[in-house]
Amino acid sequence: MAxxxxxxxxxxxxxxxxxxxxxxxxxxxGRLDARNTAQNWPRLxxxxxxxxxxxxxxxxxxxxxxxGSGLALLQFLGMxxxxxxxxVSVRGLKPEFQKLFESFTPDDYQKxxxxxxxxxxxxxxxxxxxxxxxxxxxxxxxxxxxVSTAFVATIGNPRRMRxxxxxxxxxxxGVNALPIVSLISLLVGLIIAFEAAQPLAQFxxxxxxxxxxxxxMVRELGPMMTAIMLAGRSGSAFAAELGTxxxxxxxxxxxxxxxxxxRFLVVQRITAGILxxxxxxxxxxxxxxxxxxxxxxxxxxxxxxxxxxxxxxxxLHDIIVGSTKGIAFGIIVAAVGxxxxxxxxxxxxxxxxxxxxxxxxxxxxxxxxxxxxxxxxYFLHS
Amino acid sequence: xxxxxxxxxxxxxxxxxYDGKIILQNLNFVxxxxxxxxxxxxxxxxKSTLLxxxxxxxxxxxxxxxxxxxxxxxxxxxxxxxxxxxxxxMYQSGALFGSMTVLxxxxxxxxxxTELPPAAKEFIALAKLKLVDLAEASAKMPAELSGGMQxxxxxxxxxxxxxxxxxLDEPSAGLDPITSADLDALIRLLACDFGITFVIVTHELPxxxxxxxxxxxxxxxxxxxxxxxxxEELRQHAKDTWVRQFFNRESSKN
Numbered sequence: 001m002a003x004x005x006x007x008x009x010x011x012x013x014x015x016x017x018x019x020x021x022x023x024x025x026x027x028x029x030g031r032l033d034a035r036n037t038a039q040n041w042p043r044l045x046x047x048x049x050x051x052x053x054x055x056x057x058x059x060x061x062x063x064x065x066x067x068g069s070g071l072a073l074l075q076f077l078g079m080x081x082x083x084x085x086x087x088v089s090v091r092g093l094k095p096e097f098q099k100l101f102e103s104f105t106p107d108d109y110q111k112x113x114x115x116x117x118x119x120x121x122x123x124x125x126x127x128x129x130x131x132x133x134x135x136x137x138x139x140x141x142x143x144x145x146x147v148s149t150a151f152v153a154t155i156g157n158p159r160r161m162r163x164x165x166x167x168x169x170x171x172x173x174g175v176n177a178l179p180i181v182s183l184i185s186l187l188v189g190l191i192i193a194f195e196a197a198q199p200l201a202q203f204x205x206x207x208x209x210x211x212x213x214x215x216x217m218v219r220e221l222g223p224m225m226t227a228i229m230l231a232g233r234s235g236s237a238f239a240a241e242l243g244t245x246x247x248x249x250x251x252x253x254x255x256x257x258x259x260x261x262x263r264f265l266v267v268q269r270i271t272a273g274i275l276x277x278x279x280x281x282x283x284x285x286x287x288x289x290x291x292x293x294x295x296x297x298x299x300x301x302x303x304x305x306x307x308x309x310x311x312x313x314x315x316l317h318d319i320i321v322g323s324t325k326g327i328a329f330g331i332i333v334a335a336v337g338x339x340x341x342x343x344x345x346x347x348x349x350x351x352x353x354x355x356x357x358x359x360x361x362x363x364x365x366x367x368x369x370x371x372x373x374x375x376x377x378y379f380l381h382s
Numbered sequence: 383x384x385x386x387x388x389x390x391x392x393x394x395x396x397x398x399x400y401d402g403k404i405i406l407q408n409l410n411f412v413x414x415x416x417x418x419x420x421x422x423x424x425x426x427x428x429k430s431t432l433l434x435x436x437x438x439x440x441x442x443x444x445x446x447x448x449x450x451x452x453x454x455x456x457x458x459x460x461x462x463x464x465x466x467x468x469x470x471x472m473y474q475s476g477a478l479f480g481s482m483t484v485l486x487x488x489x490x491x492x493x494x495x496t497e498l499p500p501a502a503k504e505f506i507a508l509a510k511l512k513l514v515d516l517a518e519a520s521a522k523m524p525a526e527l528s529g530g531m532q533x534x535x536x537x538x539x540x541x542x543x544x545x546x547x548x549x550l551d552e553p554s555a556g557l558d559p560i561t562s563a564d565l566d567a568l569i570r571l572l573a574c575d576f577g578i579t580f581v582i583v584t585h586e587l588p589x590x591x592x593x594x595x596x597x598x599x600x601x602x603x604x605x606x607x608x609x610x611x612x613x614e615e616l617r618q619h620a621k622d623t624w625v626r627q628f629f630n631r632e633s634s635k636n
Contacts, residue, residue: 034543038497045499067544069498072505081501099575104509112508112517114485347525348480 014040017047024053024086026077029062032070041073048082056083061092071101079106143262143339147270150263165268166275173234174276178283181229185284188221189213189291197299206299210306211313213292218314218322222285224370227329230277231362235337238269239358242341243351251342266338270331277330278323285322325373329366336362389448390415390547390579391436396445398428398435405431408606409445411598415546418573418580418593420613422628423600429583430474430551432600436581437471437549438462449547467495469547470540474555476532478524484511484535485520491542510538514568530561537568547579548572554586566592587631599625 014030026044030036058077063070076082078090093101120128154161193209200206242265245251251261289310296306340358344350389412396409405428413419423429435442438454447454452465478487488507492498498506511517514534524532533553540548553569554562566589572578573593584590590597590613597616599609601624609616609625617629627634 034496034498037502041499041502068506068509068542069496069502069544071509072498072502075505076501104505104512108512108517109505109508112512112520113504114483114521347523 013043015044017051019051019053022053023055023057024048024051024083025057025059027059027062028074029064031065032063032073033065033067034069037069037073044073045082053083053086056080056086056088058088058090059092060090063093063097066093066097066100071097071104074101075104075106075109079109139343140339143335143342146260146262147266147335150260150267151270153263154267160263161271162264162268165265166272169269169272170276173230173237173272174280177229177233177280180233181226181280181284182287184229185217185222185225185287186291188225189217189288190295191291192216192221193292193295197295206296207301207305207309209292209296209299210301210309213289214310214314215318217285217288217292218318220370222288223281223322223325223329224366225288226277226281226284226326227333227366228363230273230280230330230333231337231359231366234273235333235358235362236355238334238337239341239344239354240351242338243344243354246342246344247346247351261342266335266342269338270334273330273334274327275330277333278326281323281326281329282319285319321373321377325370328369328373332365332369333362336365388415389413390450391581392446392448393436394446394448396432396435396447397443398431398440399443400440404443404605406600406605411607411610413547413579413581414596415579416573416577417595418569418582420590420594420597421581421583421600422585422590422597424585424602424628427600427602428605429585429600433549433551433581433583437469438466467543468545469549470543470545471549472533472536472540472551472553474551476524476529476536478532478535478539480524483521483523484516484527484538487524487535488539488542491539495543507538507542510541511535513541513572514538515564528561530557530565533557533565534568541572541578545578547581550580550582550584552584553582554584554589559588562586562589563592569593587629599628 014028014032014036016027016029018025018027026048056077058074060066060074066074074090074093078088080086080088090101193213196209196212197206200208242251242261245265254261254264293303293306297303337358340354340361343357344354391413393409393411397404397407398409399405399407409432421429421432431440434440436447436454438447442455445455449465449468452461454462454465457465478484479490482490485504485507488510489503492503492506496503508517508520511520514537516531516534516538519527519531519535524535527535537548537550537553550569553565557565569580569582570593573580580593582593594613596611597609597613598607599616600606601608608622609620613629616625620626620629624634626632
């Protein structure tokens with residue numbers, strides 16, 4: 001009998017290969033656990049690739065222990081995964097492993113293997129995108145209607161309004177936002193005044209920093225920055241809060257008790273938004289102006305001169321325009337936050353998705369509304 | 383060192399609690415290799431707390447927890463990882479990762495802790511899923527599965543690395559009787575054919591009679607074990623009235 005042994009010099013190898021007249025014999029021995037199998041699998045595969053054989057005999061008599069990975073190796077050998085085209089037989093496995101070995105066969109593997117999902121067609125994807133966008137618009141209009149009716153109903157019966165909740169939201173989203181609004185508005189005022197000082201000095205026009213900062217903070221930046229901070233801080237919080245309530249079925253509980261979630265939760269938040277946004281906006285305007293004034297004082301202008309110059313540029317009308325924007329932005333932030341919260345779907349990432357959507361949609365709508373204000377005010381003036 | 387290798391787990395003088403409050407104390411018991419060991423107790427008696435300490439999520443106030451020949455309490459990080467690799471855990475809600483498919487959930491431990499080729503890992507993961515009768519659902523997301531399927535998938539994930547011990551937290555809570563009985567049968571199969579040791583927290587009486595080799599019963603008032611033994615024996619011969627009432631499902635108001 002011409003027997004050829006291969007690679008018996010490797011102590012970590014758990015297999016021996018022997019060949020006799022066209023038939024290849026693979027004898028396995030030792031512990032086929034995850035670590036040993038992982039070590040031996042690639043080596044065995046590499047070696048078998050170089051040995052042509054039409055008949056393979058896998059002898060597992062020497063296997064002392066065999067876990068899932070060892071069974072996978074045996075099955076992989078058995079299905080000819082390492083010796084394509086050969087007929088393979090596996091034998092000699094201890095009875096306690098044999099049952100496990102038979103519980104999952106290569107046929108099962110082929111049957112249950114995950115297949116890549118069919119790729120969508122471009123037209124299909126575009127159509128789906130358009131339908132989703134249109135549905136979103138429809139939902140927003142429906143939500144606007146629901147909020148309006150809820151507001152009318154609440155005005156008709158003000159005792160139904162849960163004022164405690166309104167004040168709670170007012171405190172969380174308004175009062176607690178004062179530090180960050182102060183810091184950012186002050187710094188933005190400072191930076192703009194500081195940047196403008198250099199070029200204006202060339203024309204001897206540094207006194208006009210007062211006009212610029214006044215108009216900029218009161219009409220544009222005050223309302224806009226406040227709204228964006230509100231969207232990031234409170235719009236996202238509304239979406240997360242309502243989204244979590246939806247995931248926990250609290251919204252369903254409200255509905256079965258005959259309470260409309262819009263009337264019970266959304267109206268309070270929007271009311272708080274209407275109350276706090278203009279106040280926060282005026283505060284932001286003030287802090288921005290203070291920032292500009294600090295720079296101008298540093299440039300040597302007396303406070304009285306700055307004050308008088310600012311009065312020539314900024315009127316009460318501008319402050320009213322700024323605060324009105326604040327109210328509009330407050331409604332947008334609160335309503336969009338609530339809408340995205342109510343739209344929360346199932347699953348662990350749903351609440352995160354809702355908060356992201358809330359912030360993105362709020363900021364987009366704030367900019368659009370600001371553009372609308374600019375156009376309307378232009379025509380009102382002319 | 384733990385004296386007897388027939389013991390899968392040995393708990394010695396364990397005292398548990400937090401914030402200066404003691405929840406359980408004087409806990410001494412062994413879990414033998416290959417048995418289904420059930421931790422019982424009324425609501426709030428600290429069953430889940432005990433389980434969470436046994437799997438090393440929280441450090442105990444005092445005492446030792448031997449898993450095999452290693453003490454989990456005070457083990458170095460490296461040692462701790464070795465001990466943790468010896469068991470799998472199924473959490474009460476399944477705790478499958480929602481952003482991955484069922485198959486990816488089962489593959490995760492294999493990808494993390496083994497150097498096997500991809501085909502081998504896929505083969506093992508599918509074999510585990512077939513064992514819990516979920517191979518057809520391998521491409522689904524956890525959110526698409528029913529509660530019972532999620533728990534079975536969680537068992538498949540816990541078994542991915544072929545641990546010798548499985549901890550199950552309330553496996554049959556919230557399941558219908560048939561699904562619950564299927565799960566019991568699966569546990570029995572795994573214990574008998576695979577020799578896996580089970581530590582299970584539950585208070586489903588039918589389940590306890592169907593699967594438990596031995597139980598311990600915790601009590602919230604005395605903060606320790608008030609009964610230990612086979613469920614049938616405790617039902618008939620327990621000294622404590624409350625234990626007998628528990629096993630006979632009688633009201634305490636009688």
